[in-house]
Amino acid sequence: MPVAVRNADGSPTLDRARADAIRARLKALYGEAPAASETAQNKPNPQYPVMPHDPAQNDLALKDYIHQRIKDDYIPLAKSCYENALAKSPKLEGKLVISFRIVGDRRVGGVVDSADIDPSSTLADDDLSLCMKESMMSVSFDAPPDDKPVTIKYPLELSPGD
Numbered sequence: 001m002p003v004a005v006r007n008a009d010g011s012p013t014l015d016r017a018r019a020d021a022i023r024a025r026l027k028a029l030y031g032e033a034p035a036a037s038e039t040a041q042n043k044p045n046p047q048y049p050v051m052p053h054d055p056a057q058n059d060l061a062l063k064d065y066i067h068q069r070i071k072d073d074y075i076p077l078a079k080s081c082y083e084n085a086l087a088k089s090p091k092l093e094g095k096l097v098i099s100f101r102i103v104g105d106r107r108v109g110g111v112v113d114s115a116d117i118d119p120s121s122t123l124a125d126d127d128l129s130l131c132m133k134e135s136m137m138s139v140s141f142d143a144p145p146d147d148k149p150v151t152i153k154y155p156l157e158l159s160p161g162d
Contacts, residue, residue: 018138019137019139019140022104022108022110022111023111023113026108026111026113049142051065051066051142051143051144051150052064052065053146062145062150066141066152070139070154074136077138078132078135078156081131082158084128084131085127088127091160092125092128092160093159094123094158095121095122095123095155095157096117096122096123096128096158097118097120097154097155098115098136098154098156099115099117099118099154100114100116100136100151100154101113101114102141102144104141104144106147108143109140109141110142112137112138112141113149115136115137117129117132123158
């Protein structure tokens, strides 16, 4: 599992540079046509595991994995974004749905390559939206199953009392 950069208190911190480095490595890999001699190198690398995938269970393992990564690495960042927004607008609340796409390769891992606020969101604050999207762009994941992109819509209910 990718290791997030953590603050002294154990909470994750933004590591956009690391995520950007993974994106650059993925672009380089996507531009490559593997030579026959590289076939053995295309086997999964234990340093970069693949997301769990079980079509027989309706990908429940994948959903659980995504939820855990969001809970561990994104929610603390999102909470910080929301607390900053509350300092300016103390009654700010509503549903924010973040839509993001995870791309990757078993040779380098996975990363979010796009993040947007879904139109179904009821919470509208430009600074909060930007912070939430940028925070999602810093989260790393294991490589998607079969190295195929995975698109997720993740709803968050935000209220000052939480």
